[in-house]
Amino acid sequence: MAKKVVATLKREGGISYAKVIRAVKSEKTGSYTFKEEMVPTPMVQETLKK
Known part of the structure; x- marks a missing residue:
């Protein structure tokens, strides 16, 4: 099932x-x-600052 999620x-x-x-x-x-958390790649740094 994880493969399907990754593929989408x-x-x-x-x-x-x-x-x-x-x-x-x-x-x-x-x-x-x-x-x-699953985060859009451009927002990774903002998420880690919290």
Whole structure:
């Protein structure tokens, strides 16, 4: 199923996407969790600045 999703994201004339994975520290336990987002390639730097 993942192959189908990747194939639809890479069609010609479409926007290219990047997967951004960030480690977020929990305030309660102090452990880290990972948040994944699909972001248009030109907006990757803006997303990482948040």
